[in-house]
Amino acid sequence: MPETKPVLMQGNEACAVGAIAAGVRFYAGYPITPSTEVAEQMAAKLPEIGGVFIQMEDEIASMAAVIGASIGGMRTLTATSGPGFSLKQENLGYAIMAEIPCVVVNVQRMGPSTGVPTAPAQGDVMQARWGTHGDHPIIVFTPASVYESYYLTIAAVNLSQKLRQPVIVLLDEVIGHMREKVTIPEGKLMVEKSSDKVPSDWKPYDEKGLTPLVPFGFGHYYHVTGLFHDQYGFPTGDPPQVERALDRLHEKLEKYRDEIVLTNYIGHKEPRVAIVTYGCTVRSARSVVKKAYWQNRLPVGLLSLQTVWPFPAKEIEALAKQADVIIVPEMNRGQLVGEVERYACGEAKVVPLNRYDGEMINPDQISEEVGRWL
Amino acid sequence: MGNRQEILLTGAGGQGLILASIVMAAAAVNDNKNVVQTQSYGPEARGGASMAGVIIDVDTIEYPKVTKPTVLLCMNQTSFNKYLPKVEPACIIIADSTYVSGSYSKDYKVLSFPITRSAKEGLGREVVANMLALGVINAASGLINREIFRASIFEMAPKGSGELNQQAFDLGYRLYEKGSGQNIGASSQTPQ
Structure with missing residues (x-):
């Protein structure tokens, strides 16, 4: 090349x-x-x-x-x-x-x-x-x-x-x-x-x-x-x-x-709190995981979805077996979170994190939610 | 988190701030740095207030929006009044004294230069005030290698105007080296 x-x-x-x-x-x-x-x-x-x-x-x-x-x-x-x-x-x-x-x-x-x-x-x-x-x-x-x-x-x-x-x-x-x-x-x-x-x-x-x-x-x-x-x-x-x-x-x-179906996981191998998100929100989530896991070794991980449909069901099922809580930040009133919940099958608690005021979800918002469940 | 530098360029639509932010971001890429550039879209970009952000870091840049500016440029009074209270005192604040005057909190150290006036009087073209401002910013912050910045300006300028834009950039350096003017706020600072 x-x-x-x-x-x-x-x-x-x-x-x-x-x-x-x-x-x-x-x-x-x-x-x-x-x-x-x-x-x-x-x-x-x-x-x-x-x-x-x-x-x-x-x-x-x-x-x-x-x-x-x-x-x-x-x-x-x-x-x-x-x-x-x-x-x-x-x-x-x-x-x-x-x-x-x-x-x-x-x-x-x-x-x-x-x-x-x-x-x-x-x-x-x-x-x-x-x-x-x-x-x-x-x-x-x-x-x-x-x-x-x-x-x-x-x-x-x-x-x-x-x-x-x-x-x-x-x-x-x-x-x-x-x-x-x-x-x-x-x-x-x-x-x-x-x-x-x-x-x-x-x-x-x-x-x-x-x-x-x-x-x-x-x-x-x-x-x-x-x-x-x-x-x-x-x-x-x-x-x-x-x-x-x-x-x-x-x-x-x-x-x-x-x-x-393309996804990418970063963070702790056995996360207690996992974030699942897509699009621009991945960037905010990644900065949270970098700080929480790479710097502070907290049991936090991020599954970012490059493909949302067909839904990455297998990946969510696997994640739900590891994590206690899955946070799903989305810039809407909650859309993909329903799908995550469906495949988490009660194995992990699924928590929506929504923003719909025309602004991006920022790292502080995600960080606060992660902190609540750690 | 590495060495995240956030530059916020503010002023009126038409002053070329968005273009300035793109040129600055391109220069940062040429200087082998990670960079993200964003801007305000919508009605403000069509005549009202205008805002553009550039984030430069050695580390990968995740969150793309400016939250804690390390450099603030205000090219008009409205943006000065609006953004000054939002930055931390350690921020490098540069105001164009052609348009900005009046008092401000003494917590801030504002560097003021007649940016637009110098472009008009020194180069005969008000339109290059944005590149002049980039010269001032880079002289004050040392964010990007000067020669790489100059070359990037030439590269991105419309055909035939490369040298004029480079001259404006250099004039910005000279303005900074001469020192900040006393004509904004200094005499009328009021404690708050």
Whole structure:
């Protein structure tokens, strides 16, 4: 790997840089604070490398354009914030059903509705999971640094292609807007085209399992629909086929679970008090654990979640067996905490720590809560 | 926690403080330091009060927001009145005497320099007052290697304006070396 020089980069910019490194050459979007810099960067960079940037009339059309470009064989990205994310939900469901890869970046701001456009929040965690209707699978990454914005966007693009599954990069305003020192690896990232390894008996929705996407215009003809469909893409309402199709959508994520679910633990091996969090809140929690464990050797640990969906159930189960108390700081009124509680199964007491005034949870707040349970 | 330095740049929207914070952060990266830059978004960045923060540390920076500034720059009266009471007395406080005057608590040691006026009179361009302020800050704090800082300014300045911006930075050093002015508060300090 060639020598690389560290640079100052913004979270939103890192997202765009990561997308381009992962082969994204099509962006359609409608600008919205605090995600606009993603669009700005893509608008500046894509035309120079033969890519396409379109500012669409709204978020619904943006999502549709992204899906269209994807099935035409391009790697695609769109970025938005809460209000726009709501609008994208219908087409997002279509992409899940029709198994069309795409990456949607949602830089969360304070909601509901127009909310406080410039204030940070983590209020879209459940929307990212269940925003579109039906019993669908979804992958959601939550970066906690500028570098994570970069590499999780790359992971999002690649997983999306591999699994033919939309992936959401759920940033928050703090991470999206802050600038910090990062070292971006130089050189070209190997971008493998899924259509490079098409079997001779290729079916667009092979019931045997994961099958690569062959873009339109590459010699295979098939039907694409949001209706439940058979292996060839034609609509079906046949109960066994419907059931099999829905299972298959979920099974592809289950099969690659360990590639998808990314977490990181720091702190005491057998913590009495553990913190579970994601996004910008990880930073406050990490500064608490550094002080409590690295300096003072207190039995405290932090499980940070780079992936919130599929939920890291296994990791929470294991943590709950170790810890007496699990604190879940979130910049909302309590969303992921319910999930943590579900998998802690009463093995550990789960304590929410919430803030929803448009300010970040600071280390003092977490430290105080940790102190209460030590 | 290492050697965390927090620099808070405050003033009015349009004075180039956010850009100054980005240039400073880039200079810190070039000087091989860890750095995080944040800024206030929203209505204040569009004309009202403006605020930008830079955190520099040898250690990894976790919490990205400025909580205890070690350097405070006030480029107008409103920001001076608002942020001065929020900092600790040990903080290096730099005020632009072009816009800031009046009394303040004697607990604080305020360094005042005619930043904007010097940019206008010394270089004929008020617009480089932000780079001049960076010169003053770096002279007062010694946070970043001067030559690396100068080179970073050249690198980030719009084409053709690199040297002018570097001159402004150097003028900031000269202002600091001449010493703080007596024209803010000094004669009218009131104990509080």
